[in-house]
Amino acid sequence: MLACAVILAKVNILGYWWENPMPYQQTPKGLKSIRAEDCGVCHVEIYREWKTSTHAHALKDLQFQAEMAKSPKTSWLCLNCHTPLLNQVENVAVDVRNRSASDPVLTKNPRADAVLRNEAVTCAVCHVKDGYVVGPYGNTGAPHPTMRDEKLLTVDTCAACHQATAAYTDTLVCTFDTAAEWKESPYAKQGRGCSSCHMPAVNRPLVAGGPVRTTRRHSFGGGMIPKTPGQPATGNRSGLTVEILTASRNANSLNIPVRLKNAYAGHKLPTGDPERHIRIEVDLINDGKVMETRSLRIGQQWEWWPKARRIADTRLKPLQERTETLKFAAGKASPRTRIRVTVTNVRMTEEAAKFHHLTGKYPLEAQVQRFERALIVSPATQSREQSGLK
């Protein structure tokens, strides 16, 4: 009687869905299981794409594991988003004591499937509901029951996890604002949701020998920072454009205006995890040698202790542009001087990596753009200096 009541209890601290796992899903008729590896027997290409996505690695992720090990008492909350189905959760929080996120009442879940758990944000999270496989068509000749699901095709599917702003304690806060940033953007007005960019359309059969349909890539390319050392930055385009405008000079400095634009991201650049930022390095090069380097950082800055708060935010909204002027030493430029721009997406600083014991094991950043061009200095400022006028 008591055990039954405990299992039925529901966590309710601030009332967000991830305080409880997503509902248990039965295997739809005709299928062996709801594991991605079993879907992949027929949906070979989509499975292969999903396998490369960060969704498939959201549990094994070394930073995630390190953070859970540092705060094991609150990890149940994290797992409800990173391994969200009740079928995946080994120890379910059925209640909390004192309305505290770090004091859960955990119960062993006899129905948990360890293989499915390792698949993290697996196919079934988005596709299996009440004995049906939900999809965009609803009238295919599938060996499993299918149903068209309008909700699957909206931003809500992604916002469930990519929109979370909540403060449990002064230092335990969630700050993913991606869907809200998108909602304010011109893309929302055009009806271009997350999948229009993160799941590009491709015509192909869903299964070998099936009819060719308009389908979507499932690799979910994002900020392009790989999870394994040595992997290149792939899977998406950089959201940023960098333009070097005509420089000017005075007696003390060579001033190079740099125009930054969030040209391609449907949300702030960068979005999501608050530690993510972008470093833009501008090198002044003479005869192949770097004479001087200046850099810009776009991103958020947080103070985590004693109370988490954002102290700066230089991110670019969708389509927003901003020009920043970099000052170099005036004497360093010659008519042969070239400018080199390098854009690097950064997941976390060296310092944070050291804190999590991740140094050398986990890629902290990825170079996403590099180009070089001649330095152009405005003739007006050039000749004034050459003629000795100040």
Ligand code: HEC
């Ligand atoms: C035995 C092979 C097989 C397995 C296993 C399988 N499918 Fe399918 N699935 C198909 C076929 C065949 C179709 C229809 C193809 C067509 O008509 O283009 C289909 C259709 C679909 C559709 C489109 C549904 C619609 O009508 O919009 C989705 C989504 C889908 N499958 C997801 C899954 C998922 C998720 C799994 C694992 C839980 C899975 N499938 C397992 C063979 C399979």
Ligand code: HEC
């Ligand atoms: C059940 C929760 C959940 C849902 C639903 C979800 N995501 Fe994610 N997503 C995650 C998690 C967790 C990660 C990060 C995994 C990691 O880094 O280990 C992630 C990562 C991503 C990334 C990669 C970020 C990067 O830089 O590597 C993209 C892009 C993305 N998701 C897009 C989407 C889109 C588009 C949808 C909707 C179709 C969606 N997600 C639905 C939880 C979810």
Ligand code: HEC
């Ligand atoms: C984060 C959510 C998410 C995950 C995880 C996911 N899908 Fe999808 N899938 C979608 C969405 C959204 C669509 C519909 C896209 C559209 O048509 O706008 C889709 C469409 C499909 C379709 C129909 C064809 C197409 O590409 O539009 C199939 C089949 C499919 N998914 C199979 C799978 C399989 C198999 C897996 C796991 C290996 C998987 N999906 C994982 C969100 C997801």
Ligand code: HEC
């Ligand atoms: C107009 C296209 C577009 C739309 C719409 C869009 N994104 Fe993105 N997204 C991008 C691009 C481009 C990047 C790569 C930005 C970069 O790092 O340079 C990106 C990056 C990301 C990242 C990785 C973090 C980062 O800033 O690099 C996540 C997570 C993400 N998007 C989730 C979403 C979700 C969730 C939605 C819907 C609410 C969405 N995106 C809508 C284009 C888009």
Ligand code: HEC
């Ligand atoms: C509401 C759902 C949700 C909850 C709860 C959640 N996460 Fe995540 N997590 C995400 C999403 C979505 C992403 C991908 C965001 C992005 O890259 O912009 C992510 C990404 C991450 C990453 C990868 C960051 C990176 O830059 O690659 C780590 C590590 C992580 N989460 C740890 C945690 C920990 C630890 C907890 C518990 C304290 C937690 N998460 C709780 C949704 C969630």
